[in-house]
Amino acid sequence: MSRPRRAAGDEARACSPADLDALLDDLLDDLLQKTSRTFALAIPLLPEPTRRQVGLAYLLFRIADTFEDAELWPRAQKLAALERFAALLAEGTTADDVAREAASWLALPPCRHAGYLELLRRAPAVLAAFHQLGEAPRRLIGEHTRRTAEGMARFVAAAGPDGAVELHDLADLERYCYVVAGIVGEMLTELFLLGGRALAPIARYLRERSACFGEALQLVNILKDSRADAAQGRRFLPLGNAVAEVSQIARRDVGAAIEYVLALQRQEAPRGIVAFVALPVRLARATLDLFDEEGPGAKLSRADVCGIVEGLERALDEGLPAL
Numbered sequence: 001m002s003r004p005r006r007a008a009g010d011e012a013r014a015c016s017p018a019d020l021d022a023l024l025d026d027l028l029d030d031l032l033q034k035t036s037r038t039f040a041l042a043i044p045l046l047p048e049p050t051r052r053q054v055g056l057a058y059l060l061f062r063i064a065d066t067f068e069d070a071e072l073w074p075r076a077q078k079l080a081a082l083e084r085f086a087a088l089l090a091e092g093t094t095a096d097d098v099a100r101e102a103a104s105w106l107a108l109p110p111c112r113h114a115g116y117l118e119l120l121r122r123a124p125a126v127l128a129a130f131h132q133l134g135e136a137p138r139r140l141i142g143e144h145t146r147r148t149a150e151g152m153a154r155f156v157a158a159a160g161p162d163g164a165v166e167l168h169d170l171a172d173l174e175r176y177c178y179v180v181a182g183i184v185g186e187m188l189t190e191l192f193l194l195g196g197r198a199l200a201p202i203a204r205y206l207r208e209r210s211a212c213f214g215e216a217l218q219l220v221n222i223l224k225d226s227r228a229d230a231a232q233g234r235r236f237l238p239l240g241n242a243v244a245e246v247s248q249i250a251r252r253d254v255g256a257a258i259e260y261v262l263a264l265q266r267q268e269a270p271r272g273i274v275a276f277v278a279l280p281v282r283l284a285r286a287t288l289d290l291f292d293e294e295g296p297g298a299k300l301s302r303a304d305v306c307g308i309v310e311g312l313e314r315a316l317d318e319g320l321p322a323l
Contacts, residue, residue: 028055034115045275057141068152070110086149089142098124144187151179164233177215185214209260216253220284227296278322
């Protein structure tokens, strides 16, 4: 039987060390399923405590992303929400602070996506769990999330009156992908290094490829979702640039992401970390192949995804390269 849900404010106030495990299980199992497809599959593969750290980090980045997209808000409201959200990551934030902000975000909802609205409703619990992480992971996650929120705000500020992001050239596209995904790759790398001294010999190699790991996934999503994004007023593919050129950049970044994954595997990183980074790269590569065949809107079927997951598990079981 599932546990009865508490109000968001009550959840935040109840976040003592004794009940943190139960809260995090609820957050990761429920909110990840409602807000992500790929990462709901990948994050549970991670070993603890990295699984919790990455799960909470994903939810924080997802909140920032919800404010950046926010198709029902004008630009000024998006900018204000991103600024206040970044401030909530600082030391000294109270449950009441977060509860007030969450109520203001939901008074006039930023979007229609039920999962994202549920995440905003439960933001007090997410922030409370984040602030109870150890000092090192909390500092890393907070710093990288703030960098992304501030970078998103710069793109929103440069957009039209409705705040819908519109990228103008390939350099703009690459800067945007770094802000929303390259920084995520950098954060993940630092969390992996924090939790595994055995990875120290390849730390520089990983850091050099960490941004490309995140950017590859973002570029593939931009290509795949370009038609739907344009229908909602977001134009991430620069006008006048051939889609084939963007696809080529995505393949370049996927190649760097593959090198990143294989370096972790060669260094005997924990299986869960290798599986976590390999799965989205496998999915991105397959999606990119499908996109080249079918164009925007191409989407892997459930059977395709299951086959990719099973193929990864077999490769790891047999000691073969993850990619």
